[in-house]
Every structure is written in structure tokens, then in C-alpha cells.
Amino acid sequence: MKEIIKIENLNKVYDTGAIQVHALRGVNLSVYEGEYVAIMGQSGSGKSTLMNILGCMDRQFSGLYELDGISISEQSENQLSSIRNKKIGFVFQAFQLIPRTSALKNVEIPMIYAGMKREERHERAKRLLEKVGLGERIYHMPNELSGGQKQRVAIARALANSPAIILADEPTGNLDTRASHEIMEFFTELNREGATVIVVTHEEDIAACTKRIIRFQDGQIIQDERVVKEEC
Amino acid sequence: MENIRLAASAIRANKMRSFLTMLGMIIGISSVIAIVSLGDTMRGVVANEYKNVGLGLAYVYINSQNDYYGESELFTQDEADRLKEAMGDSISYVGFNQSTRTDLKAGRRSSTVYVTGLAENPTAMKNPSIIYGRMLNDGDVQKKRHHMVLQKETAVNMFGTENAVGQTVEVKLNDNMEEFLVVGVYQNTDSALMKALQGGSMETVYVPESILVSEDSMMWSLYMIISDVSQMDMMKERIISFLSRTKHVERETIIMSSASEEMGMIDSMLGSLSAVVGAIAAISLVVGGIGIMNIMLVSVTERTREIGIRKALGAKTRDILIQFLVEAAMISAAGGMIGTALGISVVAIGGLAFGITTVVKLQVIVVAVAFSAMVGLGFGLYPARKAAKADPVIALRYE
Numbered sequence: 001m002k003e004i005i006k007i008e009n010l011n012k013v014y015d016t017g018a019i020q021v022h023a024l025r026g027v028n029l030s031v032y033e034g035e036y037v038a039i040m041g042q043s044g045s046g047k048s049t050l051m052n053i054l055g056c057m058d059r060q061f062s063g064l065y066e067l068d069g070i071s072i073s074e075q076s077e078n079q080l081s082s083i084r085n086k087k088i089g090f091v092f093q094a095f096q097l098i099p100r101t102s103a104l105k106n107v108e109i110p111m112i113y114a115g116m117k118r119e120e121r122h123e124r125a126k127r128l129l130e131k132v133g134l135g136e137r138i139y140h141m142p143n144e145l146s147g148g149q150k151q152r153v154a155i156a157r158a159l160a161n162s163p164a165i166i167l168a169d170e171p172t173g174n175l176d177t178r179a180s181h182e183i184m185e186f187f188t189e190l191n192r193e194g195a196t197v198i199v200v201t202h203e204e205d206i207a208a209c210t211k212r213i214i215r216f217q218d219g220q221i222i223q224d225e226r227v228v229k230e231e232c
Numbered sequence: 233m234e235n236i237r238l239a240a241s242a243i244r245a246n247k248m249r250s251f252l253t254m255l256g257m258i259i260g261i262s263s264v265i266a267i268v269s270l271g272d273t274m275r276g277v278v279a280n281e282y283k284n285v286g287l288g289l290a291y292v293y294i295n296s297q298n299d300y301y302g303e304s305e306l307f308t309q310d311e312a313d314r315l316k317e318a319m320g321d322s323i324s325y326v327g328f329n330q331s332t333r334t335d336l337k338a339g340r341r342s343s344t345v346y347v348t349g350l351a352e353n354p355t356a357m358k359n360p361s362i363i364y365g366r367m368l369n370d371g372d373v374q375k376k377r378h379h380m381v382l383q384k385e386t387a388v389n390m391f392g393t394e395n396a397v398g399q400t401v402e403v404k405l406n407d408n409m410e411e412f413l414v415v416g417v418y419q420n421t422d423s424a425l426m427k428a429l430q431g432g433s434m435e436t437v438y439v440p441e442s443i444l445v446s447e448d449s450m451m452w453s454l455y456m457i458i459s460d461v462s463q464m465d466m467m468k469e470r471i472i473s474f475l476s477r478t479k480h481v482e483r484e485t486i487i488m489s490s491a492s493e494e495m496g497m498i499d500s501m502l503g504s505l506s507a508v509v510g511a512i513a514a515i516s517l518v519v520g521g522i523g524i525m526n527i528m529l530v531s532v533t534e535r536t537r538e539i540g541i542r543k544a545l546g547a548k549t550r551d552i553l554i555q556f557l558v559e560a561a562m563i564s565a566a567g568g569m570i571g572t573a574l575g576i577s578v579v580a581i582g583g584l585a586f587g588i589t590t591v592v593k594l595q596v597i598v599v600a601v602a603f604s605a606m607v608g609l610g611f612g613l614y615p616a617r618k619a620a621k622a623d624p625v626i627a628l629r630y631e
Binding site: 052055057058077078081082084085086090092096097098099100101109110112113114157161 | 234241245537538540541542543544545546547548549550551623624625628
């Protein structure tokens with residue numbers, strides 16, 4: 001199995017001048033290709049900090065983080081942009097779709113920055129939206145879509161450049177139970193197709209859909225267990 | 233390409249705001265173009281007028297050193313003839329440019345006009361567009377024939393018809409009524425603006441100067457037409473030397489000036505005037521630029537989340553920078569183009585109203601639009617850099 005994420009002795013300190021907050025304390029973590037992982041913890045446990053580092057949006061840390069064999073702390077800001085673009089598919093709690101921009105255009109954005117040709121990315125965006133069941137709504141604006149539909153657009157967008165990992169930060173936090181299950185089914189399906197999925201959540205029943213649950217507390221991993229999966 | 237499409241959609245999303253932002257550029261550019269073009273048009277009108285008069289026109293007079301004007305300062309017909317003879321073909325015309333305001337009479341109708349005298353080779357001095365009959369000729373001048381060329385309006389006024397050739401007119405000259413035969417009628421081709429500058433529509437009729445000037449008349453100044461304008465400086469030198477020798481006066485007291493010199497002076501005066509006023513108008517472009525910067529800063533703040541999303545999805549610093557720069561440049565360039573169209577229309581409408589051909593130089597448009605795009609880029613740079621430097625983690629959390 002290929003090791004997609006390799007973290008060794010990861011430390012992160014927020015220095016706000018007067019006080020220093022030790023957000024991550026010597027975290028060690030490996031995630032292999034095809035895994036389906038939930039990261040759980042209370043707010044302030046350090047899981048959001050880990051999420052930002054995993055998402056290559058924060059390289060102010062000490063220790064080692066290798067994503068798909070690339071050492072993140074050694075990359076420039078522009079190289080990180082490129083890594084985020086190609087290796088990571090983000091799904092956020094607040095959907096983070098660009099307003100006044102059609103679902104199709106939103107899905108195209110990562111492909112634009114990857115330099116894909118217009119017709120090609122148009123076709124691919126259409127196919128991805130069809131895959132998440134929004135083939136009929138590709139020209140809808142985000143404000144014309146329900147929460148669940150918005151998150152499905154976001155998933156389509158996350159898949160745009162065939163990333164190495166899908167990183168979902170509280171993907172069901174703004175959704176009702178029915179839509180939450182729908183979204184988790186998508187992740188399960190994607191994982192079944194071979195995608196590496198990491199979901200950050202604080203809901204037990206969401207975490208229960210995954211195959212491995214990592215619990216955080218005070219910037220440390222307190223539990224890392226593989227679960228026998230029940231049906232979601 | 234993608235950035236242009238993106239900027240266009242951002243501008244469309246905020247139509248009213250974009251338009252108001254553009255307004256600064258529109259007003260700035262249109263006033264610069266209107267003012268500079270007005271200046272260029274005036275220069276064109278002046279140049280055209282001097283071309284009508286003839287750039288070879290020159291005049292000379294002698295300053296008295298003791299406020300007494302006598303034989304050595306004034307000119308007679310004989311001296312004028314001698315000068316012409318001495319200069320040969322280099323001078324095509326020498327005369328006194330005598331003109332007097334007087335009454336014409338025909339039957340019971342009368343009219344007040346300028347009666348202007350023309351010497352030998354009259355068409356060198358004035359070459360009006362004759363619509364009936366003929367222009368005065370050398371024979372008329374040499375034989376002191378009482379012949380006259382009327383302006384079209386005068387002919388209509390006096391005889392009720394444009395074709396007044398063959399009619400007789402009485403002219404009051406030196407308290408005598410003298411009779412003239414109309415040999416031609418001409419049409420005044422001056423522009424409306426030129427007529428206005430000349431102070432109303434006083435009509436001019438032409439007669440042989442030999443009738444207005446007697447053998448013993450002493451005149452203040454000599455008017456001449458230099459055949460080859462490029463030889464103007466050399467001819468001035470020759471004429472001053474000749475007059476100094478023949479009239480026994482100091483060279484310094486002889487004042488000679490030419491139409492080409494005057495035109496150069498007026499032209500450079502108008503040129504610097506329109507440059508100065510244009511520069512003042514250009515200040516409004518800077519104000520327009522500040523407006524763009526202001527709105528771009530608001531836009532960057534409003535779209536912090538969008539910037540965060542884009543960065544998270546792989547936009548590089550440069551991508552965001554270019555996106556906002558293109559947007560600023562497009563707003564100002566669009567404003568520049570609308571302003572150009574407006575400026576040209578203002579100039580064209582003004583030209584139509586005054587009946588003159590207006591001049592809008594391509595350079596002016598190119599410089600104005602380029603300047604507006606530069607203003608857009610310049611003032612868009614700070615907001616765009618601010619956007620590009622946003623930290624995606626913080627920007628994504630922005631509400």
C-alpha cells in the first residue's frame with residue numbers, strides 16, 4: 001500500500017505575542033492509499049489546525065509532513081498552491097462555492113488553475129456534476145441550490161483534478177440528517193471506487209461511516225482505531 | 233483570456249457600481265480629448281486662414297526715431313514700384329493694402345462695405361472664388377479703371393440678384409461720389425468661426441488700388457507677397473537692406489514681419505494653451521484612478537472569501553493579482569473608450585455648430601486610452617496585491 005500521508009512528530013505553536021498556544025504536540029500519523037478516515041475531536045482539540053496543515057494551507061509547523069511523497073514544509077507558497085490544486089480535493093462545512101457563479105463554473109475553477117483547456121474542462125465538469133446527480137442543474141447559481149445540492153457541487157469540484165486525497169472538513173455540519181447521509185454515501189461510494197477520503201467531524205454517526213477513526217484531544221492523538229463498518 | 237472573462241462577469245455583477253466608477257474616467261478622458269482637439273482644431277483653422285491669405289504675405293514699416301513721420305519713414309507709389317522692380321520675380325505683389333469703410337449706392341439702394349484696393353497682380357494678394365464675371369486684372373490697375381468686384385451678399389443687397397456684372401455702383405471716396413462698373417462677383421468662403429473672429433459680416437468689395445492712392449500719397453506701410461515662402465528670411469534681409477539703402481534709414485528702424493512668422497507665433501501659443509488646459513483636465517484622470525482604487529479595495533474586501541476559495545483550490549498569488557488587475561484595467565479602459573466616444577462626439581457637435589472641420593488626432597486618443605488603462609493598472613495594483621497576499625485559512629473563515 002502506498003503511503004499518501006506521512007506525518008512525524010508534527011508540532012504547531014500559535015504565537016499571539018503574549019501567550020503561546022500549543023495546538024499540536026508531536027503528532028504521528030500515516031494514511032495509506034484507499035483509506036477512509038475520520039478525524040474526531042472537540043473544538044480546540046487541534047483537529048482544525050491539523051486540517052489546515054493536511055490541506056497544505058499552513059506550512060508554519062515543525063516536524064515532517066509528506067503528502068504523496070512531497071515534503072510540504074520545503075515548498076514555496078506557489079508550489080503549495082499547485083499541490084493543493086492537483087493533490088487535494090477540498091469539501092468544506094460552509095460549501096465555499098463562489099457566489100453568482102454557476103455550478104458548472106464552480107466545478108471548473110480547479111481545472112482553470114491546472115491550465116486545462118476550455119472545452120476539456122467544460123466536458124469534465126459536466127460529467128462530474130452528472131456523477132453527483134446534478135446533471136440537470138449545471139447552470140444553477142449557488143443561491144438556487146439546497147444545502148445538500150451545494151455540497152454535492154463542492155464534491156464534484158473536489159474531484160475535478162483527480163486528487164490524491166479528498167479532505168472534508170465537517171462536510172455535514174450545515175446539513176440536515178437526510179442530506180448528511182446522502183453526502184456520506186457519496187464519500188463511501190468514492191472510497192469504494194478507490195479514493196482516499198479524510199473526514200473531519202465531531203459527530204459519532206458520521207464517523208461511524210468510515211473505516212478508521214482517529215480521536216484528538218489537546219493536540220494529541222488519543223485513539224486510532226479501525227472500525228468494522230456498519231451500513232450508513 | 234480566462235481572466236478577461238472573469239473580470240467581465242465581475243463588472244457585470246455590479247453594473248451600477250462599475251458604471252459610477254467608470255464615470256470618473258469617462259469625464260476625464262472626454263474632457264482631455266475635447267480640449268486637446270479643440271486646440272488642434274483652432275490651430276487647423278488658423279493654419280487654413282493663413283494659407284488662404286498666403287504664407288508669403290509680409291509687411292514692412294519704418295519706425296521714426298523722433299516721432300516725426302516724413303518722407304524717409306513713409307512710402308510712395310513710386311517707391312513701391314522701385315522695390316518691386318529691384319526684387320524682380322522674388323516678389324509677386326507690392327501694395328499698400330488700402331481699405332476704407334464707405335457707402336455704395338445704386339439707385340435708391342445703399343450699403344456700407346469695406347472697399348479694399350488691390351495693386352498689380354491682384355490675385356497674388358486676394359484670390360476670391362469668382363462666381364460671375366472676372367477678377368480685377370493688371371489692366372484695371374495700370375489704367376486706373378473704375379472697375380469693381382462685389383461680394384455675393386452685396387450684389388444681392390444692391391441689385392436683388394447675385395449676377396450684378398455690368399451694373400454701375402456709386403462709391404463715396406474722399407467726399408466725392410465716383411462711379412464703378414461691376415466686373416465680377418465673388419463668394420466669401422471663410423468658415424463661420426473665421427467670420428465670427430473677424431467681427432461680424434462686413435462685406436468687402438475690391439477695386440484697383442491705383443484709384444485709392446494718388447501719385448503723391450504717403451503711406452505707412454508696404455504689403456508684399458514673397459513668391460517662395462521658404463526664402464522668407466533671405467527676402468526679409470534683402471528688402472530691409474534695399475529700403476535702408478534707398479531711404480537712408482538705419483536698418484534697426486525698419487520693421488518687417490510676415491504671415492508665416494505670425495502663424496508660427498499663434499500656433500505655438502494655441503499649442504501650449506491647449507497643452508496646459510489639457511494637463512489640468514488630466515488631473516481628473518488621476519481622480520478617476522483614485523475612484524477605481526477605492527472601489528477595488530471595497531471589492532477585494534467583499535470578495536475575501538472568494539479569494540480564499542480560489543487560493544485553496546490552487547490559485548497562485550499571481551493568478552489572483554492578475555484577476556484583480558485585469559478587472560481594474562478593464563473598468564478604466566472601458567471608461568476610457570466611452571470617454572473617447574463622448575469626447576469625439578462633443579468635438580464633432582461643436583464643429584457642426586460652428587461649421588468648421590474639427591481635428592481629432594489619433595495620437596490624442598491613443599495616449600488618452602493608454603493613460604486611462606495605466607491609471608487603472610496603477611491604482612488597481614495596491615488592491616490587487618492586497619487580494620493576492622490573502623491567507624487562504626483566514627480568508628475562508630471571513631464572513
